[in-house]
Amino acid sequence: MAVAHTPWQQLPAEVHIAVEKRLGSAYTVQTSDAGANNGTNATLTLTDSTRLFIKGQFGRAPREFLDPVADPQDGSDWWGADWGPVDQLNEEARINPYLPAASPRVLWREEVADWHLVAFEWIDGRHADYRPGSPDIAATAQALADLGACRIPPIPLPTARDRWGYYCDRDVRHLLDGGGTLLHTDPAEVNVLVDAHARAHLVDWAWPAVGPGWINPALWGLRLVAAGHDFADAAAWASEIPAWAEATPGAVKAFTRAEARRWTDEADRGTYGADSLVDDVLAWADFWV
Numbered sequence: 001m002a003v004a005h006t007p008w009q010q011l012p013a014e015v016h017i018a019v020e021k022r023l024g025s026a027y028t029v030q031t032s033d034a035g036a037n038n039g040t041n042a043t044l045t046l047t048d049s050t051r052l053f054i055k056g057q058f059g060r061a062p063r064e065f066l067d068p069v070a071d072p073q074d075g076s077d078w079w080g081a082d083w084g085p086v087d088q089l090n091e092e093a094r095i096n097p098y099l100p101a102a103s104p105r106v107l108w109r110e111e112v113a114d115w116h117l118v119a120f121e122w123i124d125g126r127h128a129d130y131r132p133g134s135p136d137i138a139a140t141a142q143a144l145a146d147l148g149a150c151r152i153p154p155i156p157l158p159t160a161r162d163r164w165g166y167y168c169d170r171d172v173r174h175l176l177d178g179g180g181t182l183l184h185t186d187p188a189e190v191n192v193l194v195d196a197h198a199r200a201h202l203v204d205w206a207w208p209a210v211g212p213g214w215i216n217p218a219l220w221g222l223r224l225v226a227a228g229h230d231f232a233d234a235a236a237w238a239s240e241i242p243a244w245a246e247a248t249p250g251a252v253k254a255f256t257r258a259e260a261r262r263w264t265d266e267a268d269r270g271t272y273g274a275d276s277l278v279d280d281v282l283a284w285a286d287f288w289v
């Protein structure tokens with residue numbers, strides 16, 4: 001669902017007052033105008049120079065978490081028809097305590113005037129650069145490898161089949177099953193912050209899932225292709241992630257085809273950034289025979 005971006009300054013006064021009260025400090029605001037952002041987000045700097053990053057969405061309270069009805073074959077899905085941006089933000093907060101140490105922790109949540117805010121530790125870093133030769137690639141490989149070692153969060157999470165089954169050919173859907181690895185599902189450069197110590201931090205856990213660990217590098221590989229790597233080079237980087245060893249060519253083929261269809265749909269819907277990614281995703285899927 002497309003939701004307009006609301007600059008922090010345009011939030012209702014009640015929100016600003018509640019946040020200032022919560023922080024116990026005045027603050028200055030740096031907003032991001034990155035195109036994909038919806039709802040609101042901002043970096044707040046307190047008078048003692050502490051920073052934090054806030055994401056917010058507007059609307060009804062998050063959905064009470066029910067056991068999902070996950071059967072892509074009958075057209076229903078894990079998220080349900082009334083799933084919205086507030087639920088997504090709630091997901092991001094819910095999974096947060098179980099993420100690898102490098103991912104920023106939730107500091108607090110606040111609900112005021114139908115705005116749902118989640119405050120995160122601030123990461124002093126810049127977006128990863130995936131272009132060939134960038135040192136950020138090895139740093140990101142480490143962050144993805146760390147996911148393989150992460151305990152599965154003890155909360156309901158969609159599986160890889162929930163997420164990609166709809167787009168996957170029926171006869172190979174089972175190849176998405178199994179595996180017990182936490183999946184970020186969107187390891188784009190803008191969702192990886194690299195700090196001054198060359199450590200990569202995965203942010204934007206809005207679409208977590210659990211499934212075969214090779215899906216993390218399969219998704220990352222297409223981002224490397226989009227950043228200018230040739231296929232063999234992207235595949236070689238993917239193979240740096242230990243879980244890649246469990247991937248079979250058939251499973252990677254089935255998965256990357258499903259992801260390509262998903263992005264084709266996103267492009268048709270006008271999702272920000274999808275148009276420029278579609279050709280690379282299709283080509284990455286074609287690479288796997």
Ligand SMILES: Nc1ncnc2c1ncn2[C@@H]1O[C@H](COP(=O)(O)OP(=O)(O)OP(=O)(O)O)[C@@H](O)[C@H]1O
Binds near residue numbers: 034191204
């Ligand atoms: N904890 C953090 N500390 C510093 N900067 C952050 C932090 N989390 C996110 N950012 C920055 O803010 C940007 C937007 O955050 P994020 O990716 O979480 O939200 P989003 O892109 O709005 O989500 P969506 O995918 O729904 O559009 C990131 O690309 C990153 O540059």
Ligand SMILES: [Mg+2]
Binds near residue numbers: 036190191204
């Ligand atoms: Mg993002």
